[in-house]
Amino acid sequence: MTVLWVGLAVVLNLACVVLWRRYREASSAPALWAIGAWVALLLSGLCLSFPYGETRAFFITLGLLGLSGWLYVFARPWLKLVAGPHT
Amino acid sequence: MARTTVLFSAPKSRLVACVAGALLAATLITAGAATYLPFNDIDRIGVPILLFPVTWTLLFLFSAMARSIWRVWLGLGLLCLIHAGLIYQHLMG
Amino acid sequence: MRRDTTKKFYIVHSWLGVVTGILLFIVAYTGAFSVFGRPELNVWSNPEVRGLNSPDFAAIEDLVRQHAQSVDSEYLHHVRVTFAGARSPTLQIIFEKEVELPSGRQEHRVVAFEHHPKTLAQQGRFEGSLSEWFQQWPTDMADFMVTFHGDLHLGSPWGLVLTGVLGLTLFCSAVTGVIIHRKFFKELFSFRPTRSLRLLFTDTHKVLGVWGLLFHAVIGFTGAFLGLVLVLLVPAAAFVSFSGDQEKLVETFVPEVEPTLTGTAAKSRPARILTDFSENNPELVLIETDIHGWGDQGEVMAVTTLGGDQLSASRTFEFNAASGELLRDYTAFGRQESATGVVLDAMYPLHFGNFGGLLVKIVWSVLGVGTAMLAVTGMMIWVERRAYGPEGRLSVNAYHRISRFTVGSCMGVVVASLALFYGQLLVNVPPQKQFYWFSVFFFGSWLLVIAWALIRSNSYRTIKELFAACALLSVGVPLLNAVVTGDALPLAMMQGKWITAGVDMTLLFFGGLCAWLARRLPSARPQPRSRSTVEATTRPYEPAGDTV
Numbered sequence: 135m136t137v138l139w140v141g142l143a144v145v146l147n148l149a150c151v152v153l154w155r156r157y158r159e160a161s162s163a164p165a166l167w168a169i170g171a172w173v174a175l176l177l178s179g180l181c182l183s184f185p186y187g188e189t190r191a192f193f194i195t196l197g198l199l200g201l202s203g204w205l206y207v208f209a210r211p212w213l214k215l216v217a218g219p220h221t
Numbered sequence: 222m223a224r225t226t227v228l229f230s231a232p233k234s235r236l237v238a239c240v241a242g243a244l245l246a247a248t249l250i251t252a253g254a255a256t257y258l259p260f261n262d263i264d265r266i267g268v269p270i271l272l273f274p275v276t277w278t279l280l281f282l283f284s285a286m287a288r289s290i291w292r293v294w295l296g297l298g299l300l301c302l303i304h305a306g307l308i309y310q311h312l313m314g
Numbered sequence: 315m316r317r318d319t320t321k322k323f324y325i326v327h328s329w330l331g332v333v334t335g336i337l338l339f340i341v342a343y344t345g346a347f348s349v350f351g352r353p354e355l356n357v358w359s360n361p362e363v364r365g366l367n368s369p370d371f372a373a374i375e376d377l378v379r380q381h382a383q384s385v386d387s388e389y390l391h392h393v394r395v396t397f398a399g400a401r402s403p404t405l406q407i408i409f410e411k412e413v414e415l416p417s418g419r420q421e422h423r424v425v426a427f428e429h430h431p432k433t434l435a436q437q438g439r440f441e442g443s444l445s446e447w448f449q450q451w452p453t454d455m456a457d458f459m460v461t462f463h464g465d466l467h468l469g470s471p472w473g474l475v476l477t478g479v480l481g482l483t484l485f486c487s488a489v490t491g492v493i494i495h496r497k498f499f500k501e502l503f504s505f506r507p508t509r510s511l512r513l514l515f516t517d518t519h520k521v522l523g524v525w526g527l528l529f530h531a532v533i534g535f536t537g538a539f540l541g542l543v544l545v546l547l548v549p550a551a552a553f554v555s556f557s558g559d560q561e562k563l564v565e566t567f568v569p570e571v572e573p574t575l576t577g578t579a580a581k582s583r584p585a586r587i588l589t590d591f592s593e594n595n596p597e598l599v600l601i602e603t604d605i606h607g608w609g610d611q612g613e614v615m616a617v618t619t620l621g622g623d624q625l626s627a628s629r630t631f632e633f634n635a636a637s638g639e640l641l642r643d644y645t646a647f648g649r650q651e652s653a654t655g656v657v658l659d660a661m662y663p664l665h666f667g668n669f670g671g672l673l674v675k676i677v678w679s680v681l682g683v684g685t686a687m688l689a690v691t692g693m694m695i696w697v698e699r700r701a702y703g704p705e706g707r708l709s710v711n712a713y714h715r716i717s718r719f720t721v722g723s724c725m726g727v728v729v730a731s732l733a734l735f736y737g738q739l740l741v742n743v744p745p746q747k748q749f750y751w752f753s754v755f756f757f758g759s760w761l762l763v764i765a766w767a768l769i770r771s772n773s774y775r776t777i778k779e780l781f782a783a784c785a786l787l788s789v790g791v792p793l794l795n796a797v798v799t800g801d802a803l804p805l806a807m808m809q810g811k812w813i814t815a816g817v818d819m820t821l822l823f824f825g826g827l828c829a830w831l832a833r834r835l836p837s838a839r840p841q842p843r844s845r846s847t848v849e850a851t852t853r854p855y856e857p858a859g860d861t862v
Contacts, residue, residue, distance in 0.1 A: 140673055155503050189625050190670050196528050197677045203525030204684065207505045208518075228322050244479075252550040263566060266555055267654025270547045274538040278486045285326045286319070308554050 136185040146178035147195070147202045155206070175199065231290040238290070242297045243280040246304075250276055253304030256311045320494055327490040331692040334483045338689040339724045341480055344463040345533075346682030347731055348456075349667050349675050350817075353400045355456035358817040359738050360403035361799045363431050365811040368592060369397050369405070369600070373434055375585035377427070378407055382608060385409045385425045390608040395584075398431030400601050400620060403454070405429040410444070420561070452745030455738040458752045459731065464541075467753075471545035478541025484685075485534030491523050498524045511840050512698045519691040522684050529681045530688065536665035567647055567658065571632065573607040573614040580611040582635035590638070591617060591631065598622050598629070611636050621645070625669050626659035686724075693720050715768070718776070722767025725780040726760040732787040733759040735821070739791075739798045774838050781832035788825030792818035 150171045157167035175195065182191035182198075229235055254269035269276075280297065287293045331338075357363050374395060382390060389409035396406040408426040415421050422444035428437045440447055453461075465473025495501060502524055505517045523530065539547075552563040584605065592600065598619040607613040613635035618628050626645035633640055646662075647655040663669035667678025697720070700706030701713035737755035741748065763780065770776045795818060796802035803822075806815040 158500075158503060186670055187623050190623070190674075193625075193664065194670055194674055194677065197674070197681060200526040200529050200681055200684070201677060203502065204521065207503055207521050207525070211505060211507050228318065228325065248546060248550050251547060252554045255551060255555050261652065263650055263652040264654045266551050266563070267567065267652065267658065270543065270551055271539070271654060271657055273542065273547055274482055274485050274535045277482050277538075278489055281482075281486055282326070282489070286322055311554060312557075 139181045139184050143178045143181040143195070144198060144202075146174045146181065147198045148206065150174035150178065150199065151202045151206045229285075230288070234290050235284065235293065238284040238293045238297060239281055242294070243277055243284050246280050246297045246300045247273060247277040249301050249304040249308070253307045256307045323490050324494045327487055327494055328692075328696060330483050330487050330490070331689065332696050334480055335689045335693040335696075336720055336723045337476075337480055338484060339686045340727050341463060341466075341477055341537075342533075342682055342686035342689060343724075343727055344459055344731065345537075346679045346686065348460045348463045349679040349682065351456040351460040352668075354675075354813050354817060355459070356401075356403065356454060357399070357813045358795075359454035359456055361801065363398055363403050364799075364801060364806075364814045365809055366399050366431055369588075370434070371585040371588040371592075374405065374407075375583075377405075377429065377434065378584070378605075381407055381409070381425075381427050386411075389425055391606065393605040393608055394602055395605075396602040397600050400599050403452075404431055404437060405434060408447075450746065453749045453752065455734040455752060458749065458756070459734060462756075474541045474545045476541075478538050478546070481534050481537030481539070481541055483534075485531060485538060488523075488527060488531040488534055492527065495520060495524070498527075512695065512702075515691050515694045515698055519688060519695055522688045522691065526681055526684045526688070530685050532664055533682070533685060536661050539661055540665060567650065567655070569649055571604065571606050571614055571616050573610070574612045575607050576611040578611040579609055580613065580636040582609070582613050582615065583638060584615055584635060587615060587633050587635065587638050588617065591633075595619075595622075601628065605635060614641070621663060621669055624659070625663055627662040627668070690720065690724050714771075714773070717773050718767050718770065719764070721773050721776055721780075722764035725767070725777065725784075726763035728784055729763050729780065729787065730756045730760040732784060732791070735791040736787075736794065739794050772838060774836055778832050778835050778837060781828045781835065785825045785828035785832060788821045788828060791821045 153167050153171035153174055157164050157171060160167050178198070179191050179195040182194050186194060251269045251273050255266045258265045258268060260268060280300075283296060284293050287296070357366075378393065378395060382393070388411045392410040394406075394408040394410065396402045396408070398405045406426060406428055408424050410422055410424045412420050413423055423442065424440070424444050424447050426440040426447055428439075429435060430437055440450065451457075461467060463477075465477060467473065468476065492498065498520075501520050505521055507514050507517070548560050548563055549558075552558055552560040556562045556566075582605070584603065588600070588603065592598075601618045601620060603618065604616045605613065606616070615633045615635040617631045617633065619631070620629070621627055622629050624645050626648070628646050629643060630646075631640060631643040645655075645659045647658040649655075667674050667682075694717075697713050697717045700708070701710050701717070706713060733755045734752060737752050741751040741755075743751060767773070767776050767780075792803055795814075796805075801809075801811060801814050803815055803818045806812075806818065
């Protein structure tokens with residue numbers, strides 16, 4: 135069960151990063167993307183609080199956010215390169 | 222470079238203030254704050270110890286960034302004297 | 315903020331980074347390594363502890379009773395049993411007393427018995443002071459690395475002062491980094507790896523710094539505290555508040571267990587208590603148990619475990635040893651209710667990431683490598699700006715030498731950490747000589763790498779070669795482990811030696827990663843792609859939020 139909550143938390147954390155990027159780039163309804171990002175982050179923390187408790191979940195969520203950010207930012211250019219130019 | 226000298230006056234004295242002065246002042250503040258903080262016995266000693274990294278950072282940045290070196294030594298000197306005085310007063314009962 | 319002020323903050327940030335960069339990489343990398351020091355690498359280093367089952371509490375109680383009859387009654391006021399696994403490779407039964415020396419100072423003296431972790435056969439007996447007991451403690455590669463991270467093997471006080479000050483500079487760098495990049499929300503996603511080399515270094519540094527900001531700040535803060543607390547802060551506070559008596563200050567925060575002795579003899583039942591406790595709390599890892607007032611009706615048994623679901627390094631459960639009644643439970647600094655205690659409890663686990671099992675350790679370790687990379691990318695930016703930009707005062711060759719030294723020092727500690735695994739497997743000497751041989755493997759390989767990096771003219775090629783060397787070394791460890799200990803990876807997994815298997819698999823993964831990097835990294839400094847990029851790399855510095 136812990137593995138499930140942790141897996142969900144990781145996905146939500148990554149979603150937070152992606153949504154925040156959308157917020158930075160959005161021309162229309164930008165607030166929705168920002169709200170989505172914060173909700174994803176809070177849900178990630180909530181998922182982690184079930185196996186770890188609120189105090190530990192707080193620090194783990196922020197740690198995961200750092201890793202998610204690095205993963206997304208560093209991997210994106212290489213993934214775009216591999217995917218090739220869009221026609 | 223000339224531009225750097227203008228930005229940081231008296232670089233050698235400032236370096237001493239940043240490295241030694243900030244550390245000495247932060248240590249005296251940590252020890253001396255226990256004499257006046259309005260907390261229970263444990264927090265009175267523990268809170269300044271826990272805040273030491275913040276205290277040092279503030280003093281280090283003050284020493285580095287203050288425009289005048291005299292202001293740096295005056296500030297550090299006052300803090301050291303005040304807390305040393307409080308410590309002395311506490312030890313003498 | 316005024317432009318001059320921002321520029322001054324930038325210069326302070328740069329010089330903090332340049333002066334401490336290599337050392338920060340070393341401490342951060344060894345820290346990432348040390349996250350798995352206890353118990354994972356301790357277990358890997360001591361084959362007799364691999365695949366250890368739950369302790370046989372009844373047999374251990376028999377041993378304690380047997381030894382209690384062979385020591386002076388003064389030693390029975392405090393009996394400690396340290397279980398094999400989490401903190402020790404052997405079972406230790408220690409009888410302790412306090413004596414007053416002619417100088418008036420108090421000294422702790424012990425009679426300690428060591429037993430094999432599985433067979434419980436007695437392996438040694440020690441009698442002497444507590445500090446002598448710690449000094450003769452055998453060192454394995456995990457202890458070597460954890461201690462190196464803590465004090466660079468310079469000992470107390472100077473080693474701790476150095477690492478503590480390094481924590482202060484990291485914390486200060488985090489603060490100045492935020493100030494000079496105050497538009498950091500804009501720079502969260504800014505990563506342009508193909509525009510120019512300087513932009514690659516700058517963007518990498520910013521991304522590592524911004525996303526990991528809270529982690530770097532917490533590590534700097536807790537590292538400064540842990541390094542300086544015992545050598546500077548406690549002595550200073552004790553001087554003012556306890557007339558210099560540091561033990562009294564520590565006792566204010568961590569009071570000793572004081573049983574209410576009745577004078578009535580009673581037989582305690584530690585095995586029963588420990589068995590019930592383990593069955594009722596299967597998720598808690600037992601570290602040790604302390605028995606105060608052996609043989610008295612008021613005897614207290616304090617069972618210490620790892621932090622469990624608390625943000626604390628340890629948790630203690632006090633039982634009446636005769637009746638088995640749970641008296642109270644508290645965290646390391648939680649016996650006295652205070653805000654300070656809660657924060658003190660959090661310091662060690664927040665620094666070492668040992669508060670949430672394997673997941674948190676992996677997260678903390680990767681973040682720690684990020685802190686190390688932050689330091690080295692900062693150095694790269696500094697060298698690049700000065701060697702190929704308008705800011706350098708020295709010759710280009712001088713900056714290249716600095717670059718080569720940085721490569722040798724940083725890659726050297728990675729190679730040295732892998733060399734320790736070989737030292738652990740190959741060196742077979744008495745415990746007192748282990749530290750010496752670990753030092754030979756560690757510092758010897760490090761110095762070799764520095765020398766190699768310095769004599770080579772092309773740093774890019776040197777980095778590729780060193781990553782290739784790391785790949786070979788890393789993949790070789792599980793093979794050597796199989797030959798020396800018989801715990802080949804498939805066998806270890808079949809026998810339930812999950813920690814050993816985990817360490818070997820991590821080394822194989824790390825080896826693969828190093829091999830990939832050795833292939834992918836460039837062999838020479840990439841040339842600027844276009845005229846606009848050339849201009850960008852030679853444009854004078856503009857701070858904060860600029861796009862170069």
